[in-house]
Amino acid sequence: MTIRVVMAGATGWVGKALVPAIGAQGDMALAGAVSRSSAGQDSGLLVGMPANGITVSASLAEALEVPSDVLVDYTKPHLVKDHALLAIEKGRHVVIGTSGLGATDFGEIDAAARANRVGVIAAGNFSITATLMKRFALMAAKYVPDVEVIDYAGAKKPDAPSGTARELAEALADVRKASTARPVSEVSGVPGTRGAAVGSGEGVQVHALRLPSYILSCEALFGLPDERLTIRHDAGSSAAPYVAGTLLAIRRVHEITGLVRGLDALMD
Numbered sequence: 001m002t003i004r005v006v007m008a009g010a011t012g013w014v015g016k017a018l019v020p021a022i023g024a025q026g027d028m029a030l031a032g033a034v035s036r037s038s039a040g041q042d043s044g045l046l047v048g049m050p051a052n053g054i055t056v057s058a059s060l061a062e063a064l065e066v067p068s069d070v071l072v073d074y075t076k077p078h079l080v081k082d083h084a085l086l087a088i089e090k091g092r093h094v095v096i097g098t099s100g101l102g103a104t105d106f107g108e109i110d111a112a113a114r115a116n117r118v119g120v121i122a123a124g125n126f127s128i129t130a131t132l133m134k135r136f137a138l139m140a141a142k143y144v145p146d147v148e149v150i151d152y153a154g155a156k157k158p159d160a161p162s163g164t165a166r167e168l169a170e171a172l173a174d175v176r177k178a179s180t181a182r183p184v185s186e187v188s189g190v191p192g193t194r195g196a197a198v199g200s201g202e203g204v205q206v207h208a209l210r211l212p213s214y215i216l217s218c219e220a221l222f223g224l225p226d227e228r229l230t231i232r233h234d235a236g237s238s239a240a241p242y243v244a245g246t247l248l249a250i251r252r253v254h255e256i257t258g259l260v261r262g263l264d265a266l267m268d
């Protein structure tokens, strides 16, 4: 069976890497592509490939008028929730790469996916090594109660924390033991400098830095008396690391009903 894929954000940094990769898979075919600025153009030519006959649509609604199986979204934080809900309503499975969503948004997406009997896979980071960082950090959190997260990204990134840091902090908050740090509410000075608590219960403090020259790095820092552990992931400057994980999600999403968060759920 050929999986028919609609790529929202086809002309973006990640979309440009995914369009040729989807076309190269024997079991997948591009069925639609979305970008406002390139609407009406051939999506293959746009990414430096031979023409593929798939014309770019100006909106997701237009792209979903043609039959397809899976929406892949790498667009913008303010669009992704509406895109996901629209695709679910139209009976499509969804793979979410776009950052910016939190636990409440994902709760709504999960409910809609269950009601429409489709699957959604969302990962803050579809790279294998970023996924391993999350897995190792979750292992460490079983043994070390004190953990905080630092999220490094470029000055122009529109969302904070990053999808990578947010998914990590929410997952850590679910398993962490009580912190020994002085509660932020009891800190004098400028308490905001202690970061923001992300996730359930006491949450995990996340500190987001936004500076020119950074791409995206994420650190989980663990402390015990007289020793510490740092688990860090650094993304490079190309979108190549996200391709394999996204293709895996496209292949597996039809097996799911409702939402699964994190590429780690598909590994093993």
Ligand SMILES: NC(=O)C1=CN([C@@H]2O[C@H](COP(=O)(O)OP(=O)(O)OC[C@H]3O[C@@H](n4cnc5c(N)ncnc54)[C@H](OP(=O)(O)O)[C@@H]3O)[C@@H](O)[C@H]2O)C=CC1
Binding pocket: 008, 009, 010, 011, 012, 013, 014, 015, 034, 035, 036, 037, 038, 058, 059, 060, 074, 075, 076, 077, 079, 096, 097, 098, 099, 100, 123, 124, 125, 126, 127, 163, 242
């Ligand atoms: N989960 C993961 O592993 C990763 C997640 N990301 C996240 O993915 C998202 C996308 O990243 P990136 O590829 O760098 O983004 P870009 O800014 O490079 O690309 C955004 C894409 O979305 C399209 N777009 C923007 N606005 C609209 C709109 N209103 N309707 C339809 N399409 C629109 C743009 O085309 P146009 O402007 O022409 O409409 C473009 O094709 C970000 O949130 C990023 O943080 C990034 C890398 C990995």
Ligand SMILES: O=C(O)C1=N[C@H](C(=O)O)C[C@H](O)C1
Binding pocket: 099, 124, 125, 157, 161, 162, 163, 164, 165, 215, 216, 235
């Ligand atoms: O905005 C980016 O560039 C990236 N965003 C993702 C995130 O928000 O975690 C991850 C990716 O490494 C790059």
